[in-house]
Amino acid sequence: MMLETVAAVPGMVAGAVLHLRSLRRFEQSGGWIRALLEEAENERMHLMTFMEVSQPRWYERALVVAVQGVFFHAYLATYLASPKVAxxxxxxxxxxxxxxxxEFLRDLEAGKIDDVPAPAIAIDYWRLPAGATLKDVVRVVRADEAHHRDVNHYASDIHCQGHALREVAAPIGYH
Ligand SMILES: [Fe+2]
Ligand SMILES: [Fe+2]
Structure with a gap:
């Protein structure tokens, strides 16, 4: 849950940078703005989902505030310097x-963690069947993370070849 508070930052930063660049240069983004903002939204939904299962303690909240302040600026600086590295x-x-x-799934399957019913917000967002449990939620969340991994490595690869992101369309078709 703590890591999801960090994971939802890069997509929003990168999306904002590309959004501003698109406005400045009067050019399309090739769908990357929407794809990156959607990644941020998806990560925030991971957080909203796991919040239903466990509540953050006060020191965890304090840690998130501190980490967010540092990470947002650090990632912004990294993205401006090198989107490829970011x-x-x-x-x-x-x-x-x-x-x-x-590993979370393994613990659930081994019975080390109780497989509670899936939170309503998760059933809604991922359109899971009514009887879905935490195991089902972890499986779809893991699939999201695998998708983010592929999209981000792909974005980095494009930069390796010396292309700007906008010249190669995002994996999902937006403008
Ligand atoms: Fe996530
Ligand atoms: Fe992720």
Whole structure:
């Protein structure tokens, strides 16, 4: 849950940077603004979902405030300096998230963590069946993280080849 508060930052930062660039240069973004903002929204939904399962303590809230202040600015600086490096970094972080959720799933399957009913917000957002449980939620969240990993590595690869993001359309078709 704590990591989701960090994970929802890069997409919003990168989306905002590309949004402003699009306005400044009078050019389209190739769908990347929408794709990145959607990533941020998706990560925020991960947080909203896991909040239903466990509540943050006061010192965890304090930590999030401190980490967000630092991470937002650090990621913005990194993205302005090198989108290629920034997306690569996120790609690796997302891979770590896939590992973490795989372990979470293993603990759920082994009965170390109670497989409680899925929160209503999760059933709504991922259109899960009515009887869905936490296990189902973790599976769809892990699939999201794998998608973020691929999208961010792809964004970084494009920069490796010397193309601006806008020249290669985002994996989902927006403008
Ligand atoms: Fe996430
Ligand atoms: Fe993620």
């Amino acid at each position: 997306h690569r970094m996120v790609g690796y972080l997302e891979e770590e998230a896939v590992h973490s959720y795989t």
